[in-house]
Amino acid sequence: MVGGGRMGAGIAQVFAVAGAMVCLVERDPATAAAARDRVAMGLHRAAEKGRLTELADAVLERLRLVDDVSGLSPDTDLVVEAVPEEAPLKVRVLAAAERAVGEQTVLASNTSSLSITGLADGLRRPERFLGMHFFNPVPASKLVELVTSSLTGDAAREAARSWVAGLGKSDVVVRDSPGFATSRLGVLLGLEAMRMLEEGVADAAAIDRAMELGYRHPMGPLRSTDLVGLDVRLAIAEHLHHELGDRFAPPRLLRDKVARGELGRKAGQGFFTWEAS
Template sequence: MSIKTVVVIGAGIMGRGIAHVSVLGGFNTILNDVSDDFLQKAQDRIRKDLQQGVELGKLSGEVMNTSLQRLGLDADMERAAKNADLVIEAVPERIDLKLELFARLDRVCAPHTVLASNTSALSITEMAAATKRPQQFIGMHFFNPVHKMKLVEIIRGLETNNETFQTVESVSRKMGKETVEVRESPGFVTSRINALIGNEAFYMLQEGIASARDIDKALKLGLNHPMGPFEMVDLVGLDTRLSILNFLHQTLGEKYRPCPLLVKYVKAGRLGKKVGKGVYEYSDNPGGPS
């Protein structure tokens, strides 16, 4: 199936990143969210990230300008999605929210449209069942920051057909990504492993085994991780990590029980870089944690 128009639902950190790589991949892309203000901020950040790519010599000014011309903004979801070939959902990790969204999308999208979720843990089959096109439903799990991270996990639901899989695999590669095929399971591959590492890091911090900074340093220098677990959770969002852990705890058992310290941080509003403080605190223009 030929994909020309991609619609991304949700203009947060993940959604704007997916839109970024989509326009770079040559796709006409419409970014949708509930307000024009959210959309304008996302467009400004995409432009800033593309400009940084030009300054680093990773792309030309011409490529940047052409890519930005492919980006459209629309706060009306039904209008944005009605002519889409592929819709990628990037809304918060709440199954009720996603089920409602996909039921609406199924009603307004053309019969050929492929629906994809960027979920990092939730059931593709359950979301597909909210539509009348489960054969054209699939998981496309991108990683933050999307324009830098090379992987997309592709997850089939129970009824996902081969054409849908091959289509999103091709789209992912045009977006500059490597892909892995993952059988549907709570947390897939990366979230299932990363949640354990991050949760154990919080238990170590709670027990006073080492400081957050030294735990991060140990995993980066000793295990060759590009980011420490606390740097990672501040980027992902502590509320997002807690939501994933709660889901994995419910579906996979006690080893995923969220650390009480993580729960306490979320209750305190320390949600990560997006609010200026998480495990670390951040200035308005952070070069890193302070």
């Protein structure tokens, strides 16, 4: 697991719970310790809710921390990258990871919108690469979106499907295209909800409740944006705006909130106010 932020820590947690030995890569000892704390907190919360079949500390023993991808074992079966949504950074990380592991290793990116074909540019074995898009919060989410490019081999796709099943989750396989299936639909709904809020159609709670009760969405589009991060959603919207046109143009409200640092749950304020967790 390369990257131990909220998503990376969640992915590391679910693999460790499933019995895998997990190596988590972070850039320095301080961020590595913070990543370990995120995994430990997630495990203890799962234990409190009765969702673990063994002690949280026993699961945590399957987690190893390193500060560079060169510390990955050549015997690694799968590398999942979950660094920030910056294509040049992801390309560098994936290429470095490929150099550290064996030819049998499958590489995957947790990107929610960047081109899988583009991210494969720096790889020697693009047939072993695909997107594995997990959802936040990873332990509770049931879906992993698998994104294949024209270069992705059948063996890598089927291995990824097997891993998803082993996590107790379900997959959908989609072709590499801007926003894939989930981000494209989810972002479009979220942007329209923001425009409705700008226009005074209803307040944030009412807009979300309409989708939760009227359409059985487990979470409304504005609360979901807070959970993902307004900065993350803005970056995805800008990418889709460039690739697909004006229907993905970010509303002024979103830009203003990001400029003020109102980034959602991680900042304590977004479209809603959040208590520290």
